Amino acid sequence: MRRKFVAGNWKMHGSLKSNADLLREVRSGAAGLDIDIAVCVPYPYLAQVADLLEGSNIAWGAQDVSEHAQGAYTGEVSAAMLVDFGCKYVIVGHSERRTYYGDTDAIVAAKAEAALKAGLIPIVCVGETLEERERNVTAEVVTRQLNAVAERCGVKALADMVIAYEPVWAIGTGRTATPEQAQEVHALIRARVARDDASVAAGLCILYGGSMKPGNARELMAQPDIDGGLIGGASLVAADFVAICAAAR
Ligand code: PEP
Secondary structure (H helix, E strand, C coil): CCCCEEEEECCCCCCHHHHHHHHHHHHHHHCCCCCEEEEECCHHHHHHHHHHHCCCCEEEEECCCCCCCCCCCCCCCCHHHHHHCCCCEEEECCHHHHHHCCCCHHHHHHHHHHHHHHCCEEEEEECCCHHHHHCCCHHHHHHHHHHHHHHHHCHHHHHHCEEEECCHHHCCCCCCCCHHHHHHHHHHHHHHHHHHCHHHHHHCEEEEECCCCHHHHHHHHCCCCCCEEEECHHHHCHHHHHHHHHHCC
16 A cells, blocks of 8 residues: 655745744644655755754655756756755656756656665656647657656666656646546556556555645545645645645545
8 A cells, every 4th residue: 555645846935934834834734644745845945944844744855956966057956965954855857847947858867866866755747738638649748758767767766756747737727637637647657667567666656736726635636546746836825735635644
């Protein structure tokens, strides 16, 4: 039986004051829930969030990482630097990184590898655009994105990663994939991995992300291949994030 995992992606939101208020409520609301929980926050707040979550059942992570170990890469942050802060997770290949910052499949695979090597758990995002869904190439796109990571890191390495299926058309739009649509792609991802390694596939944590809210979380996470959620907007509202975590049990 796979454990449920709910991760928040704050994106570029937050302030010292609002983070403290949000995490105080999330920390008390989520106390005792028997699932894995994390929040992925902007770099400048890593140390603050580490302090605020000390001794809680909530882990924390970053939203991107360099594919390079160190060097002349102004503005970049390495996986080892994140580990230095006690960071556990890092999101790689979020569609916003792929769309606005040129993260190709190859770069995403290199970032996942760099994260793994440093001891982080990469949350690797895959997902099709609306245009791709309408052209009926969802399976092809998601398989291509997944293959890039599996080929670079090896299928066995997927056991140490989390995959997040995030249809781009559902992110921040209020338009959620139906439980059936999401389950279909999650099953496809698991089947793709099972072709190479059935035991890695059986243990693989696959999150759904895209306008998950308290009202749709339970039904989505009740699907056999949906192991939790990657939550954007709703992770900024303490009551909503806690309700989603509670729905995952
Ligand atoms: C995300 O940013 O990963 C996400 C799923 O956002 P939202 O929940 O707001 O759609």
